[in-house]
Amino acid sequence: MNVGGGLLGAGSSGAFTVEVRMALDGDGQEAVLFENDNVSMRLEWKEGHYQARIQTGTDKAWVADLPPVEAGRYFWLAFVRNSSAGTASFYVNGNAVSTAAADAGEMEGTANAVIGRDLDGRIDEMRVWHEARAAARLGTAVQHSWGDRLLMGRWGTSDQFGHDTASWVEHVRILRRLTKGVSGMRIRLGISGGNWSAMLSDANARAAFAENVAEVVRKHQLDGLDLDFEWIEQNNTAAWRNYGELAKAIRTASPDMFFTISLHTYYYKFPVAYMQYVDYFTFQNYGPQIDVNGYNSMVSACGAYRLWGYPDSKIMLSAPFQGTPGAGQGADIRAYRDIVSTCAGVRQDSSLDSASFNYGGGKVKTLHFNGVDTIRKKARYISEQQVAGFVYWDLGMDVADSSGKNDYFDECCLLRAANRYVSSTAYPDTPSPFALSSAGETIPAGGGAVAVEVQSEEETLGWVVADCPDWISASAVSGIGRTTVILTAAENKSVAGRSGTVIFRSSDKQECSVTITQDGAELTGYDKWVQDSFPPDAAADRTAMDAVPAGDGITNLMKYATGQDPLKPCGSVTKVTLEEGDDGCMHLVLRWPVNPQATDVKHEVEASTDLADWISLGEVETAGKTAAEFRDAEPVRESGMERRFLRLKVTRE
Known part of the structure; x- marks a missing residue:
């Protein structure tokens, strides 16, 4: 399956994870599980067992002998590379397999990633991550959360063959589904990273970027664009002017597009003359620097923005939904939901803005965040100052219930705290929800x-x-x-x-x-038989127990008890024979088929000498049977005996 390119490209293969859920149809295979122009993951048959091999470029490779693999049984195979820790390991169903470095050699490679080439078996799911996943998280359910943000490719979870459900296009689809019916919601494409500084300095590149952005927004029916280029130094006047020129080019290419630019407490000197081309500026009043998180820092920064020339109608201030230990420690940032669930006292004290976080293994750090009181204070300031609005990063890190879903009514919910003073499209503004x-x-x-x-x-x-x-x-x-x-x-x-x-x-x-x-009570017995045997629109007079819809003189109840089709004519459902009994005399024997599912009826044999008056000879036990018989106790004499008739009588209990 060819699934496109752009995964694990240059500079990204130092820390990565490739994991696949698969089943093999037999031994002796040589197959490519995943491959592009930078990474290849293969299965090879060596000396009577499978060996997994992964190669990055032409200089590094690792191999591992896999435990026995049962044909047809699904298992997870993963490879985790962490260059900073100097580790590289294969895992089978989450258990580490001894892994050794190998000679790299040449690699076929392809600009477009390929999955499952020459594989005799099945791949249910393939994931590619730009991180070294912890062993405990391999093969676990993927969450739409900050913790799983580095999923770069995922196949096998869509009914569309070859569809990557980790792409930003898929994320937009999910956002649309989740926000269906929410008024005021606008979905923008956020762009950051890459060699943006070189693009800003080149007029032709700026123009091309603006046109390409306009085309992407139109093609995917997005509401707009957010630029997050981190960061232009405050005194780099030329770079800021180029940023302004880019904003002008974007507005020219997309006059009606909703356009925002994300700036920072320390980096905000966007040229005043170019502010007209931007709808809002979303200022990041949060870390990783500790000193920018707080209320006083936000108020001070707002004053600086105004002094520089930003109109209140374009200023959007913000708060973090995460905790930071300080600059340069991005790997140790934790979501607010994790802080609430882990750190003592946070849930009980809404005024706390810092707490000691235990990472495990003896590692403990103080995390700085915005608690409920600070969020309310910030939101109230934003409301009173009548600036454009409130920004938070991000919703997926707010408090959650036991299933991992955001819990708006949790007393520690930051979004709810903000909604006391600023409205939100995520939940209606109300004085007491x-x-x-x-x-x-x-x-x-x-x-x-x-x-x-x-x-x-x-x-x-x-x-x-x-x-x-x-x-x-x-x-x-x-x-x-x-x-x-x-x-x-x-x-x-x-x-x-x-x-x-x-x-x-x-x-x-x-x-x-x-x-x-x-739910309604389940149909049983005769009623269930009617439902299964007659069309849905059958009239009641055709489905009644005494009805004879086939016109053969045999009622529905008799056909139900003996397993006959009520809509098809049949002969007699009983058969009478004359057989010798243990007493040496001949006796009448009555036989008939039994519907073992008809547990709500009673089978009774009656006798008569004139076909007018009938007497009961007793009930016949039919439970669990498919046929029944009754032997008349009265012997048949050659002469001097009255005529004798037997019949089957069925009644519903």
Whole structure:
């Protein structure tokens, strides 16, 4: 499978991970698992076992003898390179395999990455990372979070053959899905890195960049662009002027595009004359330097921006959703959600802006961040000063619930803290948010209970259950602040499903609700047979137990009990024979087929001498059988005996 280029290019192969979930159909293969012009990962058959080999360029290679691989069984194979630590290791299902350096030699390579060449087997998923992944994280679920941001390529998780689900195009698709129906949301393409300084200094390159950006934005129907070129020194007047010229070229190429530029507390001297071409300037009022994180630093920086000439309508101030130990220690930055869950006291004290973080292995550092109180203070300043808005980096690092999803109603949530003073498209601005942990739950027909948390930002906000269906009971019908309410649904004996809405109302007249959906009881016995045997639109008079839709005189109930098709005519379902009994006399024997699924009917044999009056001879046990028989106890005499008839009677229990 050819999957395109651009992965693990020059300068990026010092720290990387390639991992693949695969199954082999047999031994003796020589296959390329992944290869481009810089890296090759192969399987080779050596002396009766598989050997994995990876090569970077023409100067480095590593090999490892793999443990026995069972044909057809899936396993994870990974290679992790960490040049700074001087390590290179293969892993099978997360377990390290002895790995040794090997002669590199020549490499075929290709400008376009290839997966699974000459492989007799299956590859379910292939991942390429620009980092040395920890062994414990190999083969684990990929998260849309900061911790998994260095996933550069991923194949096998899409129904489109060869589709890379780690591409920025895929990320845009995910963003659109997650924000569907949210008003005011705009998705911009962020561009940073690369040799941007050389581009800025070349007028032709600036023009080409502007045109290319315009084409990408149009092609992918994006709302705009954000530039994050880090950083131009404050006194480099020529570079700042070139940056302004680039902004002008971008606005000329895309007059209606939403265009922002990200600047910094220390690097902000964008030319005033060119500010007209930019919609907003998103200032990074956060580290890794510790001193730029705080409230006072942001206020001071805002004054400097104004003094330089930025209009309030273009100033967007910010806060970090992460903690930093200081400049030059980017690898030790941790998400705010990890700080809250790990550091003692942070959850209990909203005023904390620093905490001791234990990385494990005896490594402990003080991380500096913005707590709930500081975020509120910053947001209030932004609101009172009436600048353009608030920026945070980033949403994926805010507090999370046990499943890893952002939890807006957690008392430590930074976004919620900011929303007290500035509005957000991620959640409506409201003085006291009031909601439930779920908008809908499903309960089986047999009944059951679900836990729903009443979530209120204000601890003293009262609430009541304003409406509740009679088949649902609530463990509490009123309360104050956060409360878990158990909603219990009674058994639904009807085959039809049902749903009902429980409405909660707060003391300030806000309302929220949860809809409980309950399955209908499963059809069994005769009713299930009717569902399986008749068309969905069959009339009731054709499906009734005494109906004879085939016109052969045999009722539906009899055909159900004996396993016949109700829509096809058949002869008698019973057969009568004359057979010698143990007493040496001849006896009537009645035989018939049995539907073993018809457990809700009773089979009974009756006798008559005149076909008018019938008497019961007893019930015949048919449980678990596919056929039944009844031997008449009355012997058949050659002479002097009345006529005798037997018949099968079926009744539904």
